[in-house]
Amino acid sequence: MSTTPLFGLDRRNFLRVAAAGVVGSTWPTLSASANDASKRRPPGFGQAKSVLIVLLSGGPSQLDMLDPKPEAPAEVRGDFSAIGTTIPGVAVCEHLPKLAKQTDRWAIVRTLAHREHNHLLATHVALTGRPTPIPRGGSDLDRVESRNDFPNFAAALDFIQPRTDGIPSGVSLPNYLIEGPLTWPGQHAGFLGSKHDPWQINGDPNDKDFRMQALSMREGVSTGRLQSRRQLLESLNRGHTTLAGSEANSLRDQQSIAYNLLTSGKLTQAFEINRESDETRDRYGRNKFGQSLLLSKRMIEAGVPVVQATMGIVQTWDTHIDNWGRLKNTLLPQLDQGLEALTDDLASSGLLDETLLIVMGEFGRTPKISTLPGQTIPGRDHWAHAYSGLFAGAGVQGGQVLGQTDAQAAYPITNSWSPADICSTVFNALGVDEEATISDPLQRPHYLLNGKVISNLYTGASA
Template sequence: MLALRSSHSPCYGMDRRGFLRVGAAGVVGTTLPGLAATANDSPTSREGFGRAKSVLIVMLSGGPSQLDMLDPKPEAPEEVRGEFSPIPTTIPGVNVCEHLPKLAQQTDRWSLVRTLAHREHNHLLATHVALTGRPTPLPRGGSDLDRVETRNDFPNFAAALDFVRPRTDGIPTGVSLPNYMIEGPLTWPGQHAGFLGPKHDPWQIQGDPNDKDFRMQALAMRDGMSPARLQSRRQLLDELNHGRSAMPGVETDSLRDQQQIAFNLLTSGKMTQAFEISLESDETRDRYGRNKFGQSLLMSRRMIEAGVPIVQATMGIVQTWDTHTDNWGKLKNTLLPWLDQGLAALTDDLTASGLMDQTLVIVMGEFGRTPKVSTLPGQTLPGRDHWAHAYSGMFAGAGVRGGQVVGQTDAQAAYPVTRSWSPADICSTVFNSLGVDPEVRINDLLDRPHHLLNGTVISPLYTGRAT
């Protein structure tokens, strides 16, 4: 089904700590002295400005290990280097994990960024940071561990873009799939429009595109409902809403917004067809992998083809990549092969169709994993814990130079030894790529202005020159 979500979480007031954190300039990724941004850094990049019509964020929820994927350290001590062997890539002298063979042959398309960094080691706080580029406001009287999504949150990329560039053509500004990140009583912040309100929430797909019974029935009008009848009912609804607006104490704006979204959705044949993944050939679906990972990437490609500006594919359910136990078993048996196959098919198709030139693809988690291997009490299979001081990501398309590595970490992939890049910088890179004016500001619930581009564009992605 398709869920047009609005938050039912309580809207907490802000304490002084939350006020200061939301008002901060951004999430600074610098972790070592001397690596801070300089006064000459620009929030824009001529090379990448406006090159993208769409951005695809492949979110590896839980935090993938940099050491066991994109930044192997085979010379490190045994308790650090892990169980996998490195393999060469198309970039001379650069290796990746042995369980990413397709990526190793496609690194000419990718920039591997090995010095992403920030300060949050908690999943919920780090997810908000990763998807908004901003510190996470905390609830009054609560702790970091209590933090779930609220309407005090900063809007995520898709929501902010929808506020800056609202659409009325039935094509949503943002689509997230295949599931909302919820675990028990916890709902991950950074997934919706926050203080901008539910009108700007991204569309949320709830369902497994690999399920043979997967259908976007919410997009279909029932039998006997023609566009003309739908329009007639809309006019009647408008009259009823007009009557309600005169009633004191009745809030209708939010309801009208949701009704408008629903009408646009139902009358957009282009989106209806985009959700019909069954239209793809068996051969194509097999190339992506007959699993939730692969089919979510295939669905993402269809969203991009339909003209959706920002698509977020969460690869797996929440915290799938949170490998405290059985790190190497989970990675080699499912996670890495599925990701490797799906990304290869995706970039093949985007390249063949020419869409790669106008689509920025980002693969990242909310943080990485600890260099040192550990075994949790009561467990027998070792793993790695949370680590935000240095982690890796991948960037491709829309003017990004492939075949390069941006940044270098120390001998244990624990800290950057060259300049680090923060989620705030990723935020600026995304909006710069989409051609958003760097001076655009949005106001929070306290009417304080915030620059939408709150970091520095990761210019080496485009120039190939280290900074």
């Protein structure tokens, strides 16, 4: 009989789940094994109250940022020089001088890897830790967002640890990843339904008129009046029998979420970025990315467990053309400045000790420089075999580098970590039990921690 794992469950564990009568349900513990599991908690378990994912959409170049190869041939190493950091013998790109002085706070992981070189598929993998489902007869070239997707981190957390305090489990900002007919998968709750979607901000926090109208009650509408209106609405909903069940439930869920948000003064104040001093706003950078990081910090202060800040717009870091010009003139200076201000503020307030910071793209860039047909300014193409990320806070030991790539930063020559491992690290940091599961529409259980926790982040052990 085959012992091939079924969606992360081998036959023995699948039968164990079925025998326990919990297939198709949330499974936070497993009877007698729960105490044993609690004694074997991976490093970092429960040390984060919040996770901030800084998504560099499009795929930043590992060679031109965190894994430079100054001894490589010219057609590989690129135009930038490398500078030293606070970690002896470790260098980063010359256009990250602030980061170079703060690497004692960060763990640099140089051997992230997976197999998807397509933006949409890789984004789903990065934000869910799961392969992107391809419909029967479909093509991965046109795979867009679907309710068949696996839920992203915030949505899964909301499902197993729902909140009732008006604070959403997840906030994504400053824009949804959508371009023309393409909507990037992995951005919402997928098969869990819209009830668990993270709250999406579409607006530029750097705009002087930025504010969240959706969170503002009209003048003259008090909380008490809103409550009476809600009671009336609920009465009407109960008498509204023409809507299909799923549509009615979805509508009621959205009404409930809207009500909780409107009555949460703590959250509405968090969006009032103009409360920050000019000096603070200047430190983050007067640009969309810098102000998005500042707004993300405010979300963390308000108690949002999972925040995703996307650098720029769709595929901003997709540097097929003018890789070095774009990095030097815009992308790296904004990233460098924003991250310095963010970590300084979180550290001074004590929030860095309880906030896991992750800076990553959906993949990296090719070692070999290339020029697209019809173009004259070279760049780098997609590359998922090896790419770099930054981790800090919530027990992560800074001042270390995990993983080593070959002479061209093309492939890992030491241990590598997958998006599934990042997924497991995130949930472990948030205190989610390793046995927690959710079920897909076919009632098949899936472990949320479907990879291995990157324990080296916490132990400082070489990898």
